[in-house]
Amino acid sequence: MKAPSRSTALSRALENRNFLGLLFMLPAAALLLIFLTYPLGLGTWLGFTDAKVGRVGEWVGLENFAFLWGDAVTRLALFNTLFYTVIASIIKFALGLWLALLLNKHLPFKAFFRAIVLLPFIVPTALSALAFWWIYDAQFSVISWALTRMGLIHRYIDFLGDPWNARFSTIAANIWRGVPFVAITLLAGLQTISPSYYEAASLDGASPWQQFRHVTLPLLTPIIAVVMTFSVLFTFTDFQLIYVLTRGGPVNATHLMATLSFQRAISGGNLGEGAAIATAMVPFLLAAILISYFGLHRRAWQQGSGDK
Amino acid sequence: MTTAQATEQPVDSQGMNYLVSLPRRICTVYLPLGVFLFVLLFPFYWMAMTAFKPDAELLSREGNPFWISNPTLAHVKKLLFETQYPEWLWNTILISVVSTFVSIVFSVLAAYAIERLRYRGSRYVGASIFLAYLVPPSILFIPLATMVYKLDLFDTRLALILTYPTFLIPFCTWLLMGYFKSIPFELEECALIDGASRFQILVKIVLPLAVPGLISAGIFAFTLSWNEFIYALTFVSSSEVKTVPVGVVTELVEGDIYHWGSLMAGALFGSIPVAVLYSFFVEYYVSGLTGAVKE
Numbered sequence: 001m002k003a004p005s006r007s008t009a010l011s012r013a014l015e016n017r018n019f020l021g022l023l024f025m026l027p028a029a030a031l032l033l034i035f036l037t038y039p040l041g042l043g044t045w046l047g048f049t050d051a052k053v054g055r056v057g058e059w060v061g062l063e064n065f066a067f068l069w070g071d072a073v074t075r076l077a078l079f080n081t082l083f084y085t086v087i088a089s090i091i092k093f094a095l096g097l098w099l100a101l102l103l104n105k106h107l108p109f110k111a112f113f114r115a116i117v118l119l120p121f122i123v124p125t126a127l128s129a130l131a132f133w134w135i136y137d138a139q140f141s142v143i144s145w146a147l148t149r150m151g152l153i154h155r156y157i158d159f160l161g162d163p164w165n166a167r168f169s170t171i172a173a174n175i176w177r178g179v180p181f182v183a184i185t186l187l188a189g190l191q192t193i194s195p196s197y198y199e200a201a202s203l204d205g206a207s208p209w210q211q212f213r214h215v216t217l218p219l220l221t222p223i224i225a226v227v228m229t230f231s232v233l234f235t236f237t238d239f240q241l242i243y244v245l246t247r248g249g250p251v252n253a254t255h256l257m258a259t260l261s262f263q264r265a266i267s268g269g270n271l272g273e274g275a276a277i278a279t280a281m282v283p284f285l286l287a288a289i290l291i292s293y294f295g296l297h298r299r300a301w302q303q304g305s306g307d308k
Numbered sequence: 309m310t311t312a313q314a315t316e317q318p319v320d321s322q323g324m325n326y327l328v329s330l331p332r333r334i335c336t337v338y339l340p341l342g343v344f345l346f347v348l349l350f351p352f353y354w355m356a357m358t359a360f361k362p363d364a365e366l367l368s369r370e371g372n373p374f375w376i377s378n379p380t381l382a383h384v385k386k387l388l389f390e391t392q393y394p395e396w397l398w399n400t401i402l403i404s405v406v407s408t409f410v411s412i413v414f415s416v417l418a419a420y421a422i423e424r425l426r427y428r429g430s431r432y433v434g435a436s437i438f439l440a441y442l443v444p445p446s447i448l449f450i451p452l453a454t455m456v457y458k459l460d461l462f463d464t465r466l467a468l469i470l471t472y473p474t475f476l477i478p479f480c481t482w483l484l485m486g487y488f489k490s491i492p493f494e495l496e497e498c499a500l501i502d503g504a505s506r507f508q509i510l511v512k513i514v515l516p517l518a519v520p521g522l523i524s525a526g527i528f529a530f531t532l533s534w535n536e537f538i539y540a541l542t543f544v545s546s547s548e549v550k551t552v553p554v555g556v557v558t559e560l561v562e563g564d565i566y567h568w569g570s571l572m573a574g575a576l577f578g579s580i581p582v583a584v585l586y587s588f589f590v591e592y593y594v595s596g597l598t599g600a601v602k603e
Contacts, residue, residue, distance in 0.1 A: 020506055021427025028418035028477050029433075036440055036474045039451035046451060095344075102341045113345070115590040120348055122586045122593070124535040126553035127575035131351040134358060134568055140366070142354065142373055180348065181597070188598035237444035240537045244557055258446035258538075265450045266542055278447040289442060 044282075046275035053269040064276035073252050074277065077260040081281075083167065084256060085236045088174045092231055093224075095175065096182025101212075103183065104190045114184065121180040129244035132173040136160050136245070160246055163253030170245055170254050174235060182227055189223035190216070229292035233285060257281050352579070358572035359383055366568055383569030384577075387560075392547050393574060396555035400578075403465055403551060404533040407472035411529050412522065414473065415480035420510050422481070423488040424496065434485060441478035448474065449542050456543045467543040468551070472533045479532070480525040486599050487521030488514060524596030527589045531582050552578040 047064055051057025068074040103114055120128060135142055136159035144156040159169045193216065201211045239258040242248060248255035248263060255263075257277055265274020357373075358366065362380045365371065387393045422430045422437070452471055461467040491514055499509045515522070540554040547559055556574040560567065586593055 017425045018427045021421040021425040021430060024417040024421035024425065025427075025433065028414040028481065031414060031470075031473055032440055032477060035452065035455075035471055036443060036448070036478075039448050039455060040443065042454070043447060043451035046454070051454075098340070099344050102337055102344070105337050107337070107341075111590075113341070114594070115587065116345065117348060118586075118590075118594070118597075119352065119583060122531050122535075122582055123352075123579035124537070124553045124582070126535075126537045126557050127578045128351055130556065130571060130575045131355045134572060135351065135354060137568075140369070140568075145369065145373055176348065176351070179344075184594060185598050188594070233442060233444060237446040239446050240553075243537075243541075261446070261450065262538070262542075266453065271450060271454065275450045278450055281447055285442070285444070285447075 043275050044279050046272055047279040048276075049272045051271040051275070053271060057272050060272070064273050065280070068273065068276055068280070073255065074260065076252055077248075077255040077257050077277075078280075080167065080254060081236060081256045084171055084174070084238070084254075085232060088171045088178065088235050089228065089232050091171075091175050092178040092182050092235075093228055095179045096227075097186055097224075099179060099183035100186035100190055101216075103187050114187070118180045118184050120177050121184075125177060125240045126244050128177065129173060129241045132169075132176075132241075133160075133245055136169050161250055163250055166246055166250055166254045170242060173241055173245065174238060177241070178231055178235065182231055185227045186220065186223065189220050189227075193219050225292045225295050229288060232288045236284060236288070237281065352576075355572045355576045355579070358568055359570075359576045360573075361569065363569060380569075383567070383573045386567070387570045387573045387577070391560065391570070391574075392550075392555065393552075393577075395548050396550050396552045397577070399465060399549060400534060400551040400553075401581075403468045403472070404530050407469045407476060407533050408526060408529040410469070411473045411476035411480050412526055415477050415484055415525065416510070416515070416522070418477070419481045419484035419488055420514060423485045424514070425506065437478050437481050437485075441475070441482055443475075445475060445536075445538050449538050452539070453542050461543070463544055463546050463549055465544075465549060468536075468540055471539050471543065472536060475536075476529045476532060480529055483525045483528070483596055483599055484518065484521050487518045487524075491517050520592060520595070523589060524592040524599065527585065527593050528596040531586065531593075534582050 046057065048059055048061060049057025050060045050063070099117065103110065103117070107113065134140075138156060138158050138161055141156060141159060143159075144153065147153045148156070158165060160166045197215045197219075198211055201215050206214065237258050238256060239262065242254055242256050242259045243262070246254045248259045252260075257280065261274040261277035263274075264270045264277060268274075357376060360379045360381070360383070361376045362378055362382065365373075365377060371377070418437070421427060422434045452474075456462050456467045456471070461470070495513055495517075496509050499513055504512070535553065536551070537553050537557075540551045541558070544550055544554070547555065550559065552574070556571065556578060560571050560574055
């Protein structure tokens, strides 16, 4: 290919899509490489050092990880994180799917409902968590007040002071925040399913449950996989809710990996140790992503090959 | 997925719905929906009630807590005149607007390059953008904190303006790639033949057609930066530089006596701006949310 009319090297370069592509990519790529890729590597490296606030760390190999493995609090935080993620994700999925199915019915003011439902997801989590903190207050909780008036309980519930109560209370707040996301994204998936499938199924005598099980669910699986991957990632790395509601207490019962790494690294000054905890989260995140990725691919392959 | 996406429009998927009787419908649809709405909205109602309720009513177990007998503006007054709340509000607006703007500009260029210029390796770059989107701030804040400190940015707004794009750019780029993909190539080819440069094509042809995408990305990026917490908590320590979520959580919660009224007023006024903005652009927001999850 010749470039006869254009004379300068610059204008020729600007015709070249590789050069131009590089130029257009430059701002975003530079920012992401400096403030995302580099810190990602730096964080992993810090996990293998004894860095403290104000002191450059020395390489200590697996020492941090060995220490953390034997550390009861870290183990508890790992347990809490898994418990929090599994329970919250399952309930978020069930409630989110239910809400999506409800919103997909022919309703008056449908758009309005859909807009309202997403509110918990768009307001700052730290601020809605404060509202939950107040709702969970040991002395003036409105839930306790209502339950006492109904005669169901006789003493105010200590929502955040007892380890298991605190775990379930934080999970409830997390579900409150996550259900709208799951519901609205699944609703978008539901709306892409053609109604003729349901008509065909009901003509064949399929019950509502059978329609759900054999029409809705299979067609919704790809989007469920993606939505739940996001949901699991957000839940596993949650920080704000715990930080505001309990700061990891009582007696570390609600510490998650993220809050513990913050406590060790920023409040405690042990950057190396905190970074090691954060790095330890990566394999779990990768596992979640890979499971959903290969799950999706199997799905695509099935859909491509069969008539299902 | 491909055929399903083509017919994307609000359709009532229960084709035989009219067969379901009204009482049954009330039990299976309206009642559960009512409970969902009640639970999802109650914390906001409670925030608003608490923000305007006098302390005497707040700290009493008598009477009906769901209503206010003597509404008061004392908490709001305290929040506005005795704390640095107005400054936090200003910081949040400034940081959110600047980082959103920067991210949108960078993302438009990157998304156009990946989706339209199709330079060598653009597919891999597109995939890594998506992966970057999955990197959670909770594993980045420690190394970023050390960098912020070294760059002498600790306790400045610039620290947040520079770090927020790390989660905004991947999201916006991914979203805009989807929008750019839907613009016909023929339009660009015509312009190229007429002698337009790539930059002119981007500004005069692609961007006007991608306005809904730009609004989606902008709204989403703005709320994400407004809601950001962990970076703002870690990289900033002076009260006058804090953002609303961090300021309310760290500065208004002091000591053993909680000032629930002003705390809830702070939470309410920190939530209202995003809620109002969201209410104007619900459709864009939802399409951004679902668009980012699809593909």
